[in-house]
Amino acid sequence: MNNLLYKKRYLAGLLLGSLFLFSCGSSSGDEEEVDFDSSDLTNQYWYANPYLSSGYSYDDAVIVCRFESGGILKRQEFSGRRDEVAGSWTLVDDELVIRDTTISESNEQDWFIQSSSTASYLKLNSESGTREFYTNIDDLEDVTADAYVVNELYIVDGVFQSAYKMEYVVYGSSLSEVTVLPDASTSLEMEDFTDYLGEKVFYLKEEDRYDYFDVFEGASEVKFYLKTDDGDQYKLEEQVYDSVIPVLDNYSITSSHSVGSSSITINWTAIDEGDIYYYVEILDQDENEYQPMFRSTRQSASAGEAKTLTIDSSTASEYENLDDLVVGEDYYVKISGFKYEDGIDADNSSNKEENIQAVSRYIFKAGSW
Known part of the structure; x- marks a missing residue:
């Protein structure tokens, strides 16, 4: 889930998602003067939920960004709380200019902070539509998700052999439903357990845990569909990198x-x-x-x-x-x-x-x- 908001192949989908989710806004912002400055914006995480569908192909994962002092723009892969520098930002009056080098060196987007914004709620308008950010999403406070490749020893006809399989783990005390989407054609429901520390954790169901393969095909992007006890829905993205390890002796x-x-x-x-x-x-x-x-x-x-x-x-x-x-x-x-x-x-x-x-x-x- 690298560069959630602005990487090239997600940009069009995210902007389209904004149009579906929110009413279109004027690029010049509200007429009322905005009482919002950089101290309200900086050095905290801002979260948006552009959720559209439980399907893999929608680019609607939770968006997390951080506007750091000195004009540094960061994105966060929320599944594993991974931050990376994505570009820069400036705020002049109510105009927030974002420059994201993960799209291109010259990329620049203008967003206008609306008068309803506060130190914990950020409403942005652009020519593409409206996006709303919050300084927290209570449902996801303790949620993490991970996907990793396993090189496992197992017995076939009395002989040990090794093969790869994927495993997925999701934590979250308020989650009622979790589905992992390894790709656009696969959807696997996960079930909850209580781990040794008493925490609620989701793993694949027993029948889905032994899908072995001989060759690891490299980096991929996994998505997780989440539903909370209150019925709210979210999607997370998780990057699997191009790396494995040998089997244990x-x-x-x-x-x-x-x-x-x-x-x-x-x-x-x-x-x-x-x-x-x-x-x-x-x-x-x-x-x-x-x-x-x-x-x-x-x-x-x-x-x-x-x-x-x-x-x-x-x-x-x-x-x-x-x-x-x-x-x-x-x-x-x-x-x-x-x-x-x-x-x-x-x-x-x-x-x-x-x-x-x-x-x-x-x-x-x-x-x-």
Whole structure:
């Protein structure tokens, strides 16, 4: 969802959407003087919902922009809260001039701020129509969406093999319906679960989770249709980049644990590639991935490094509930290797976990607890 408002191939659709959604406005603005200055505009996010249809082909995703001090214009990919510099802006009286270099170096658009605008509501008119922005959309406050490619090990006729599949994850406590649109001809309903932190999360339905393919075809744009408990409708866009990772070496993965002990040691060999991180999880006898009994903190590794993690009740973790494992019952170990999307700082980006690009994972029955 790069450059939501003004990138070339979306511009016509967005302007058309404005005409459908709002009445056409004069390019000279309202006659009443506008009491609105740059301090009302700058250094906050502005959101617009030009939703038209749940279909993929409509260019009507949530628009997020930010007018920063110094005339810097930013756009945000709302699904993963990714900002990027898109151009520049100036405000003189009630005329907002936007220059967006993602369309062309010379692109310039004139918008007129209407008298009803406030520090939290922005109404803009142009020759193309009217657009309304708000400083928040309450329904989407905790919503994130991600799409990533998985290189997965699975068993066919008793033999491990690997293949790719796509996975999608959407968080949002007020969402009642989520559909992922991988392309113009595919629509997949998602279902909600409660994760290990008690948050509402949407994943593909069981019957849609195993659509494997041998060749990853590269970058694509995924869209998500969202409906809230109040019946409001939105669409988000998410960029999948042209990058995968090799499959984990399952033969290097071992675990050691004495029945009745509260300690387990996991060994694995890191993927032979840099900037890959890992999570180690302990699952119950039902192999419940949504509510693991233990989830490690993020583990870094050099390419091809031999890794060891000893897990007990004192090991640093994102979540730990080992006491609920029943002695004598089977348990599983899950190791996930992953990398972040292009441009995401693995250490300093606050939104890194919402911007996963590629995953490889291996789950195996480790024995009896």
